[in-house]
Amino acid sequence: MKKIINVLVDESNLSQNALVGISLESEFDVNVISLDLYDLDSNHDLLQGLEGLLLVLLSPMTFSLYRGKLYQELVSNKKIESFELLRDTMYGRIAKWSYCGENTKTSLSSKVGLMTYVGANSIIGSNSSVGNFCWIGNNVTISPGVVIGNNVTIHDGVVIGSSARIGKFNEVRNSIEPNSNLSSKAIETDFYGSTAYIHGL
């Protein structure tokens, strides 16, 4: 009998595409749960009633406030286990409720934070670290020595040059030169190509 795996998704295209891409059916009975993260209270009973393995495939749209709240919900349920795909290409440390896609390779001494999604065919270089609640797309290269803060989104195909620093909350659409420093006080957005600035931190 196959083991049940619960997969948390939201309604975004990113989340739904990630779900299509992971092909778990051959190994597990997949129980897909679509969450309304803006109304987590109504999901409380559902989340506390879960048992077995759990995989989180939530889009970056919901990665800041509500992912933090969701994390609190999940850790308080002792009947569920975090699920990380233990492929033979995973050499780094992957924290709870995070996921790395097909053919993605994490190098020695690399780290992936809590509840972070990494798509397929990506590379996380040695001595690199990816923060909590991040979304790393498909075919992304994170070169050695890179540090990525919490709540960062990196879109498909981006190459982050070695030893670059990406501050929290950034949304990275274009490749980043080695040794660059993307401040956490300036966030690129897809809102008419604007940059949002954080003040007062």
Added chain:
Amino acid sequence: MFSTVGKVMQILDYARYYKPSFFDQENEKLFSKLWVYGCSVADLPKTNTYFLAKMPFGEIIISRDGDKFHAFHNKCLHRGHPVVTKLRGESNFACPYHQWCYAKNGGLTHIPGDEEFYLTNKEEYTFERLQPVALKRLGDFIFINASKSPIRIEDQFDSNIIENLEKTKDMLSVVSISLSINLKFNWKLIFENLRDPLHPMYLHPTSLTQEVDFYATQNKPIINHEPIRNLIEISNFSRDGDLRNMTAPYKEDFIQCDSGENYLNWLLFPFTHIPCPDGGVLYSVENYVPISAENTRFDLSLFITKSIGKTSPIAVLYDWLMKAKIVLSEDFDAVCALQERIKQSDQMQNLGVFEQQNYRINNFLDTYIYEKNN
């Protein structure tokens, strides 16, 4: 030729949305004469800081000196060079051109080589100051008026507007998010959209209307065709609907300036919109600054009240930005599409009865601002 549908209140000539002559009159008779939003107290987090407000009538420095605030033109008394170029900073004002120095209140304090090169001395120029601009603080929001004889702010905004803004006094956190976008539409079009009580139902069916039960879709409009006689009739504060989720989990971790039950909405003529979508914690200041007849700069500032719990204010603000950009994009796409077609078409727009406030404001502009021979 143009067609009319339903009971039409007014046929509007499109020229007001793209002809520079209309814009010039608006700038001369409206923007530089009225109170406009300058910045928030949160933009001036401590004494000795300034904020540069870029307005159609010029750049205005707003500076803080303890609990006092000053506003003056960003134009050196020497040659008119900008005294500051950055949007925010510390108020050590020294014009980069010849280092004329100014105090926090805009007073001229020092001219390098004054006696040698300018044949003057400190006693002679110490009373000179950068051209002042009137300033009024309403709650934690600062308004400015560039007119040499400004009207009373109470003659522009009614007591409902002022009292509800005053509730934010000393309540806003210094943590905020801001962005600016140049948009290709006339500033009036976006406000006509914002005053249109039906548009959320059709333009935001999967975004904003999922969060707010708008009263406008439940109640029949009160018909008012009377011409506007006072400025005070143009701006308003309203509670536009009940929030579907009044108990969002972050709210208990922040000071609440209102009951938390309604979508709060300030529409401040000429070009400021302040929605508070969660009823008293998050304040979004949308300044649609007119740049030309066909261009508007959208300055968005997201503010949150002071924290009294563990939730990170920046996480709430960021999450809100993600939601707001969806609603705003829906509005901007629609209004950009209107602007694009305005010059291409020989049609004129016809306003329905429910758009009575837009009709009344256009009538007001025709009567008091635009000359007949545009």
